Amino acid sequence: MSDLSETPKPADAQPSGLPVVAPQLVTLQGELLIETAPPAGASRAMWSVLERLEQALDHETAELMALRSADFNRLNEIKSRLLLDASRAMRAMRDEVSDGRLIARLSTLRLKLEHNRLAIGMHLDAVREIASAMTNTLIDAESDGTYSATSRIAGAPSAKAHAS
16 A cells, blocks of 8 residues: 555645644554544544644744744744643543544654754754854954954064063
């Protein structure tokens, strides 16, 4: 059988602002896909939060990887709020029995969070490098070399030599 590594996302075809309603697909023994009914109660809330969180992570990671400017403060607020919602949904589910589908979904979320963390880290490293280069350039531009350690090492005459 063919490997189904990626399934189409129903969110791409949905107008923004409308909830995504799609059947849940479950993989059995790595190959067989069966349709199951969406979870009920607190589980439904958890699945909804996980879907929105994954969409927010995918959006932010795509913006970072494409080197596009985005409102990262807003994206951070959204992620923080969704993580709080996930925490609340998890507490509400504490009496319900979790199934393998939820564990698999949380594993997928964990991978997306790690990918997002790596993309953010790459950008933070670039910002640090640029800031360091700018700082060094400003220091060099403002300095006349009088108090520079390199001028003493290079054998520049000291202030005592000029005084005598």
